[in-house]
Amino acid sequence: MQIQMKGIHKAFGSNQVLSGVDFDLREGEVHALMGENGAGKSTLMNILTGLHARDEGTILIDGKETYFTNPKEAERQGIAFIHQELNVWPDMTVLDNLFIGREMSSPVGFLKYKEMKALAKKQFQRLAVDIPLNVEAGECSVGQQQMIEIAKALLSDAKVIIMDEPTSALTEREIQKLFEVIASLKKDGVSIVYISHRMEEIFTICDRITVMRDGKTVDTKNIPDTNFDEVVKKMVGRELTERFPARNPNPGEVVLEVEHATRKGLFQDVSFQVREGEIVGFSGLMGSGRTEIMRALFGLDRLDSGEIRMFGKKAVIRKPVDAVKLGIGFITEDRKDEGLVLDFSVRENMVLPSLSGFTTKGLISSQKESAFVDALIKRLQIKTHSRETAAGNLSGGNQQKVVIAKWVGIGPRLLILDEPTRGVDVGAKREIYQLMNELTGHGVAIIMVSSELPEVLGMSDRIVVVHEGHITGELSKDEATQEKIMTLATGGQ
Incomplete structure (x- = not known):
């Protein structure tokens, strides 16, 4: 044909x-x-x-x-x-x-x-x-x-x-x-x-x-x-001089510490930490337990055992609202089912986690809300007819930017990004990477889960590799290669 x-x-x-x-x-x-x-x-x-x-x-x-x-x-x-x-x-x-x-x-x-x-x-x-x-x-x-x-x-x-x-x-x-x-x-x-x-x-x-x-x-x-x-x-319509922008991390104090975290049947004895201003990449094959670990950190699922600390203090996270109060944002891999309310407008989606910041005596200030949303639309270069456009009418990449904007808007101390550039074009990827650099430059700690090895290698300061629910290794940016990551991801040493 x-x-x-x-x-x-x-x-x-x-x-x-x-x-x-x-x-x-x-x-x-x-x-x-x-x-x-x-x-x-x-x-x-x-x-x-x-x-x-x-x-x-x-x-x-x-x-x-x-x-x-x-x-x-x-x-x-x-x-x-x-x-x-x-x-x-x-x-x-x-x-x-x-x-x-x-x-x-x-x-x-x-x-x-x-x-x-x-x-x-x-x-x-x-x-x-x-x-x-x-x-x-x-x-x-x-x-x-x-x-x-x-x-x-x-x-x-x-x-x-x-x-x-x-x-x-x-x-x-x-x-x-x-x-x-x-x-x-x-x-x-x-x-x-x-x-x-x-x-x-x-x-x-x-x-x-x-x-x-x-x-x-x-x-x-x-x-x-x-x-x-x-x-x-x-x-x-322009040249991208580099696929991944240069990173000059200056890690500060430990933001998140996870010790011996276990959820039976999904992951066991997981321990790691993340510092201010750094990007920790999580790599592993699909089904390895990466996403399940992040869901538990954000309170979507319960831990059976283990401890989470934020800035050295024990954190009790039983549900997502507990995580948000601690300054944790979570961009899920499934933006349509978990990241967005597709029938809601761009504005309504963006302000969902931070609505209390626009409320005085039970009344929402539409002026403050609109200024906040317009600033994020401009900063993330979101292509939308207006802030009132339904999120479901945007392209996939612009929907992803709305999800990111939603969590950037809470002023996070720790941001978990699960497959942040899935289904996103090369220009938008670059913009997301630059935003990640900007956030870490202001001291935000980032965990990035990604199935794309070039992305993991290009943006991570450290790489944690997961295999069948266990952390099998941690690599610095200088020592990490695709071969080493794949060896650890398949259970090798």
């Missing part, structure tokens, strides 16, 4: 999102679609698949002008969209998920389970994956759920699969598996639109790249004809 999109325009009210975008997809190619958050990538694909109607422009599929009115229509014509938030029903079996909305039944209405299982097994064999069909999808790993979504697309005879940030929550092993599946699909003539902010992946598996900026197409090139720096410059 070949697709051509020419001069696509789209506005939502007064917000012009796309201004004459051109994009084409060849049969059997992996085409990267890149741009900063808010550049219009997802909107363009939503127009292709019929979720949104274009305002102007032409779409040609195999040379014929074609417009879909809804995603189901696009799917029936062989175009499937696998979103970043996977569309899996956790309480239903894998088999039911694969055939939801397209169940095979007899003339009298009985489901043809035998035929459905045979077709499902055939697609799993094609993808070289082994997932039991009778287990609930919620019991599967994120990588397995991704394969369920791909198999579902192939069952609808998809000729084009759009993948939006497909590796953002996958382990290294699952990423390699996905790449093998993509290579296999490509050989079968399936075309892939690959939306990602992970530059290394783009140069590993893609054939061509289209860069968007501010709702316009900047350029389309063959991957061998471009490089990292050129792509970044086209995305952000």
